[in-house]
Amino acid sequence: xxxxxxxxxxxxxxxxxxxxxxxxxxxxxxxxxxxxxxxxxxxxxxxxxxxxxxxxxxxxxxxxxxxxxxxxxxxxxxxxxxxxxxxxxxxxxxxxxxxxxxxxxxxxxxxxxxxxxxxxxxxxxxxxxxxxxxxxxxxxxxxxxxxxxxxxxxxxxxxxxxxxxxxxxxxxxxxxxxxxxxxxxxxxxxxxxxxxxxxxxxxxxxxxxxxxxxxxxxxxxxxxxxxxxxxxxxxxxxxxxxxxxxxxxxxxxxxxxxxxxxxxxxxxxxxxxxxxxxxxxxxxxxxxxxxxxxxxxxxxxxxxxxxxxxxxxxxxxxxxxxxxxxxxxxxxxxxxxxxxxxxxxxxxxxxxxxxxxxxxxxxxxxxxxxxxxxxxxxxxxxxxxxxxxxxxxxxxxxxxxxxxxxxxxxxxxxxxxxxxxxxxxxxxxxxxxxxxxxxxxxxxxxxxxxxxxxxxxxxxxxxxxxxxxxxxxxxxxxxxxxxxxxxxxxxxxxxxxxxxxxxxxxxxxxxxxxxxxxxxxxxxxxxxxxxxxxxxxxxxxxxxxxxxxxxxxxxxxxxxxxxxxxxxxxxxxxxxxxxxxxxxxxxxxx
Numbered sequence: 001x002x003x004x005x006x007x008x009x010x011x012x013x014x015x016x017x018x019x020x021x022x023x024x025x026x027x028x029x030x031x032x033x034x035x036x037x038x039x040x041x042x043x044x045x046x047x048x049x050x051x052x053x054x055x056x057x058x059x060x061x062x063x064x065x066x067x068x069x070x071x072x073x074x075x076x077x078x079x080x081x082x083x084x085x086x087x088x089x090x091x092x093x094x095x096x097x098x099x100x101x102x103x104x105x106x107x108x109x110x111x112x113x114x115x116x117x118x119x120x121x122x123x124x125x126x127x128x129x130x131x132x133x134x135x136x137x138x139x140x141x142x143x144x145x146x147x148x149x150x151x152x153x154x155x156x157x158x159x160x161x162x163x164x165x166x167x168x169x170x171x172x173x174x175x176x177x178x179x180x181x182x183x184x185x186x187x188x189x190x191x192x193x194x195x196x197x198x199x200x201x202x203x204x205x206x207x208x209x210x211x212x213x214x215x216x217x218x219x220x221x222x223x224x225x226x227x228x229x230x231x232x233x234x235x236x237x238x239x240x241x242x243x244x245x246x247x248x249x250x251x252x253x254x255x256x257x258x259x260x261x262x263x264x265x266x267x268x269x270x271x272x273x274x275x276x277x278x279x280x281x282x283x284x285x286x287x288x289x290x291x292x293x294x295x296x297x298x299x300x301x302x303x304x305x306x307x308x309x310x311x312x313x314x315x316x317x318x319x320x321x322x323x324x325x326x327x328x329x330x331x332x333x334x335x336x337x338x339x340x341x342x343x344x345x346x347x348x349x350x351x352x353x354x355x356x357x358x359x360x361x362x363x364x365x366x367x368x369x370x371x372x373x374x375x376x377x378x379x380x381x382x383x384x385x386x387x388x389x390x391x392x393x394x395x396x397x398x399x400x401x402x403x404x405x406x407x408x409x410x411x412x413x414x415x416x417x418x419x420x421x422x423x424x425x426x427x428x429x430x431x432x433x434x435x436x437x438x439x440x441x442x443x444x445x446x447x448x449x450x451x452x453x454x455x456x457x458x459x460x461x462x463x464x465x466x467x468x469x470x471x472x473x474x475x476x477x478x479x480x481x482x483x484x485x486x487x488x489x490x491x492x493x494x495x496x497x498x499x500x501x502x503x504x505x506x507x508x509x510x511x512x513x514x515x516x517x518x519x520x521x522x523x524x525x526x527x528x529x530x531x532x533x534x535x536x537x538x539x540x541x542x543x544x545x546x547x548x549x550x551x552x553x554x555x556x557x558x559x560x561x562x563x564x565x566x567x568x569x570x571x572x573x574x575x576x577x578x579x580x581x582x583x584x585x586x587x588x589x590x
Contacts, residue, residue, distance in 0.1 A: 005420065005428065013420065013428035017362055025201035032197075039196075040152035044189035048222050051173055051184065055219040055269040059174040062268035062324065064127040069323075070316035072128070073121040081118045082137060088112040089392055090546035098141065100148055100156065106395030108545070110155045115164030116141070116172075123168075123175040135176040142169065142178075146186045151193065159197045160206055162190055163213035167265055170216050191217035191226065198233075204364035205248070205255040208237045212262040219269040231275050234266060238282045246285030247341030251358045252367050253293060253300035254390075257311035260286045264321055280325045287321035290314050291329070292336040293343050293354060295383060301354045301376045302387040303343075305367035307545045335445055335465065337438055344438065344447050346465035346472060350572050351379040353472050355463060357449040359433045366425030370418045371408035372433070372451040373461040377472070379572060382515040385409055386495045386551065389542035394424045398540060398548055406539065411490045411566070413457045413478040420454065429454040456481050471571035476556075479563045488564040490556040492519060496541055496549035500529055508554055509573050518573035519554060525566050526557045 005013075015023070073081075080086075086093045088109045093099045100113065119138060126134050145165075149156035156162075169187055172178060194214055199206040211233040218227030241249045241259070248256040263283045270276035291314070293301060298315035300306055311317075322329050335347045342358025355375045360368045369388075377385040388407025391398035403421040405412050420428035434450040444466040451459050457480045464473040478488045494500060499511040508519040508527060521527050530538050531552040541551040556566040 010420070010422055010426075010428045014422075014426050017365070017427075017430075019203075019363060022201050022203060022363070029197075029201060036152050039193075040150065044185055045192050047181070047185045047188045050179065051220045052222045054271060056170075056174045058268040058271050059170060059265065060127065062264060063124050063171060063175060065324065066312075066320055067124050067128040069320040071124060071312050071320065073125055078122065078125055078131075081122060082131075082134070086113055086118060088545070089395070090544060098144055098148075100145065101153075106392065107155065108393050108395060111158070111161045111164075114145075114149075114156050114158075114161035116145075116168040117164065120168040120171045123171040126175050135178070138172045138176050139178060139180065139183075142172070142183050142186075143180075146182065151189065157190075157193060159194060159199050159210055162194050162197075163209045166190060166194065166213040166217055167209075167262060170220055170265070170269075173220070187217065188221055191221065195226070195229070202364060202366075204241065204250050204361070205252075205259060205367075208234075208241055208259055209262055211237050212266055215266055216269055219266075231266075231270070235275060235278060238263065238279065242282055242286060243340040245338040245340040246287075246289030247293075247338050247343065248286070250304065250361050250364060250367050251341060251343075251356070252304040252306050253290070253302075253314065254306035254311050255367065256286065256290060257300060257314060257317055260290060260317060260321055261312055264324055267324060283321055284325040284327055287318040287325065288330070289338055289341065289343075290321075291318035292333065292338060292345065294318070295354070295376070295378050295381075296352055297378065297381045297383065301356075302389040302543065303354075303356045303371065303374070303376075304369050305390045306387075307390045308543050310545065339436070339438075342433070342436070344436075346445055346447065346463060348465055348467045348470045348472075350470035351377065351384075353377045353463070353465065355447060355449075357433065357436045357447070360419060360427060360430040365427040365430070368419065368421075368427060368430075369403045369408065370405045370421060370431075371410055372418050372431050373449050373459065374408040374410040375463070376409065377517070377570065379515050379517055382512050383495045384498075384510055384512060384515065384517040385570075386493055386541050386543075388493065388540060388551075390545065391540075391542035391548055392545050396546075398542060399424060401540060402542055406491060407493075409492055411459055411461065411476040411478065411488055413453060413459055413564075414455075414480070414485075414487050415489075416453060416455055416457070418451065418453050418459075434458065457486075469571065471569050473567070473569050475565065475567040477563060477565045483562040486560050486562060486564040488558050488560075488566055490566045490568075491539075492554040492556070493539060493541060494552045494554075496543070496551070498552050500531060500552045500554065502527075502529070507573060510552075510554075516573050518569075518571055520569045520571075521556055522567035524558065525568065528555050528557070529553070530555065 198210045215230030215234040218230040294314040300314045335345050337344050344355040346353040353375050388402045390402050418431040431451045431453050436449040438447050444464050446464050448462045460477045462475045476490050478486050494510045495512050502508050510517045539551045539553040540548045542548050558564045558566050
């Protein structure tokens with residue numbers, strides 16, 4: 001929470017960005033709770049004698065193709081699941097019964113357990129490598145859940161894990177042909193419960209997953225009304241949440257990948273229908289976006305709330321999606337741009353820089369970070385400059401850090417935050433994007449962006465990408481209205497296990513294994529290195545939920561009256577042109 005803003009003002013600056021309907025739905029959800037206790041006592045809906053077979057055949061075909069396309073779970077992960085050693089957030093449950101209600105485990109951990117993503121992984125693996133006993137394991141896990149989680153139980157019947165569970169139970173049915181009357185009855189009851197508890201207050205990725213699960217249940221249960229409602233809402237939310245360039249409105253590559261995968265599941269269930277044709281067009285754009293913003297290692301950048309090894313890996317998922325949509329992968333585009341989403345790639349023969357120049361999402365900023373004009377950079381397939389990532393949510397001691405500016409490769413003006421993040425998911429005052437231009441000329445690709453901070457200061461960043469010599473030039477400037485002292489700090493976070501040295505020739509060199517990246521500051525710019533012992537470390541990289549690695553960080557600093565400026569070049573130090581730059585003192589503005 002902001003230390004300087006009174007709580008009433010925090011609420012005001014938070015609520016004024018939220019749709020009135022979201023507030024109304026939140027109030028309604030609270031009023032609904034007494035009725036939920038009564039509904040839990042009522043008998044469940046009528047249950048068909050079996051699931052509709054055609055959608056299940058389509059879903060199995062998708063899962064088979066997913067396994068062949070590189071979306072198979074790792075063997076060690078499968079072995080742990082089969083031993084009932086469930087591991088989420090880099091935290092393994094204690095041995096014994098499945099800990100559905102263990103309050104010692106974080107809520108996000110319990111949500112992932114109740115969501116049954118582990119069952120989806122086992123189902124995918126069994127499409128190409130049937131494993132003795134996995135069908136019985138699936139039945140045991142599902143029956144144990146039904147036995148120990150009566151209707152309305154906390155966590156288990158919350159809308160988000162419930163929706164995730166319906167999708168993964170559908171996968172298990174498609175692969176293992178379970179034909180269990182009690183499980184089918186529970187599936188139907190969960191679907192009807194979800195229908196009454198859609199997360200209209202949160203909207204965004206939560207609501208999208210809700211309606212995807214509702215549509216999936218309608219396809220499998222054969223209820224025309226439920227199917228029609230679910231499919232209609234699902235298409236409405238995809239139209240609303242997917243931007244014209246294919247990006248998801250929350251600007252989190254992780255949640256984008258989740259939405260794309262859920263959409264693929266629906267596409268497989270819908271078969272050859274008009275609704276499938278419309279969905280196919282949306283998913284194709286999402287796949288092109290995901291492929292376009294992937295790092296050379298094939299996975300997502302960690303912008304906003306994003307962590308590796310949660311959603312399916314970006315490039316295999318994108319290629320699978322394009323194939324399932326009946327499209328051939330388009331030739332690789334050098335430096336693709338997604339202006340509506342605010343994601344830009346700057347490619348040269350050395351590697352790829354991914355720049356985020358996006359606004360804070362209006363309807364659901366809970367997964368946003370204070371990272372205007374931030375970037376990540378890979379040399380070859382090695383991530384050299386990294387985003388802070390996401391350590392977790394309410395259970396994480398690093399939640400506030402990961403959302404703050406100092407966790408990102410961007411500039412801080414007069415020590416101020418560009419986004420007033422408070423509580424776990426709330427955002428009060430926030431920066432506004434003033435504009436972004438992208439030009440390609442003889443001087444290389446240039447992207448120029450500017451943001452206005454809550455206190456009125458303007459931060460401008462210009463990035464130049466050169467192919468010959470291979471380099472990226474950055475210039476950050478800050479201006480405050482009315483003049484006065486300006487302090488500018490620019491952060492460059494090295495990846496895990498990196499070593500940073502200052503050479504005699506003035507270059508700062510980051511080493512990750514055998515890969516190197518040099519930083520050459522402009523004249524007059526001070527550079528300091530923060531790389532203390534782990535217990536004293538100030539900066540962290542959180543590539544996965546529950547994992548935090550010390551991040552050696554270079555900080556460029558300058559001061560001025562009314563304005564301040566920092567500039568530098570980034571490049572592989574072994575290139576001959578680096579020596580020429582040092583020798584000739586080439587102007588960074590060239």
